[in-house]
Amino acid sequence: MANEDAWSGVVVKKSRAMLDGSNLYRRLEVELDGGEKQKVKVPRDLWKQLEVGDRVSKAAGADPVRG
Template identity: 50%
Template sequence: MRHVHISQTRTGRRLEGIVEDKSRGMLDGANMYHFIEVRRTDGQSMKVRIDRRLWKSIEVGDRIVKESSDEL
């Protein structure tokens, strides 16, 4: 398991947890969107859209930390 500090998320909230799944899809039929499912430290899961470069750099099992002032 790697510890990854990220500065790119599409949510303004603080996020810390373990990556449980990675997915991608063409939701609008034209653009590829990249997502990770994160198990937060409070036990809840959330799906977060991230950019392609970050999606390619992380793996399931990585621990990620995103501060609320950072962007994804």
């Protein structure tokens, strides 16, 4: 999904990994309102704020936010 897309959904899984051996990537798996699931990279501060079951949304051209 491109950065220009807008979406909204519920966090179903949180994960983090050092995929390239030097950078820690934080990802959320989000069940979108339409029922499909999507993996989304998010900044550290947002990752720490969210728990499974929390709502997250993203406006077109913006970063994901809680709520």
